[in-house]
Every structure is written in C-alpha cells, then in structure tokens.
Amino acid sequence: MSRDGVEDEYVDYAVPKQLEKQWLEELTQVKLDLLEQPGNSLVLNFLLNNGDTRHLARILDATPQGPFGLRCAFLEGVLKYVELCTRAQAINRVQIREAADYVLKQAQIISSDVGHDSSDRVRQIIASANELWSSTGGGAQ
Numbered sequence: 001m002s003r004d005g006v007e008d009e010y011v012d013y014a015v016p017k018q019l020e021k022q023w024l025e026e027l028t029q030v031k032l033d034l035l036e037q038p039g040n041s042l043v044l045n046f047l048l049n050n051g052d053t054r055h056l057a058r059i060l061d062a063t064p065q066g067p068f069g070l071r072c073a074f075l076e077g078v079l080k081y082v083e084l085c086t087r088a089q090a091i092n093r094v095q096i097r098e099a100a101d102y103v104l105k106q107a108q109i110i111s112s113d114v115g116h117d118s119s120d121r122v123r124q125i126i127a128s129a130n131e132l133w134s135s136t137g138g139g140a141q
Helices: 006-013 017-032 041-050 056-061 068-087 093-114 120-134
Strands: none
Touching: 017 041, 041 056, 041 068, 056 068, 056 093, 068 093, 068 120, 093 120
C-alpha cells in the first residue's frame, strides 16, 4: 500500500493483464540491452525482482562492467540468478556448471585487476562459485 495512492489509482484503471505482460516483456528487453553497460548488475536485480528465469545464456554472454564494486555486484547477482533458476528448475546441472565457471573466470579477472591483495569480496564470490560447482557433484574447482 502506498502513501500517495498511486497503486490504488493504477488498479482503478483496470489495465488488462495481457497488456501488463506485454509491457513487462518490452521493459525486460530494454533492460537486457543494458547488459554490456556499466551498472549491468541492475539488470540482474530487475530479473531477480521479477522472477524471470529465461535469460541465463544472455547473462553469461555479458561481462561485468564498471568499477570494482559494480563488477562484484554483477557476479553476486549472477550467483543469485542461478540460485533462482535452480529453485525454479529452469536450468540443468550443465548450465549450473557453466555459470559457476563463468563466475570463477570473471572473479579471477577482477582479482587480477585489484592486484595481489585480492579483496574479501572477490574471495567470497570465488568461494560461492566453487560451492555452486560442487553442488552439481563436480567437486571444487
């Protein structure tokens, strides 16, 4: 419930569910087009918030963009997205492993950019990706 009544006003317009679905599809495509721009972790937040599990391949084609914190946020978002997809049974073990490999490789790139004293945040991302890999029965990477 909002304090300014916007949600109630929207409901009063009785927008057909099919039109809302169409709007969400259009907005999703706009968001996915932002995957190769700085701040691309926001695309993952959008997909996670909408429970949209259809875009793992497209996400894995992207690279973390922006400064250190945004690149880490992107990889953390990928891990959360894989978890969402796994819970929804939208991906298989091979795809989970591909995602874990992707996160590990990207985290290593970020780590090398930071230097020999890699941050705890990157180490946690690597540990989470290794755990994801292990969850498929493959053992740690």
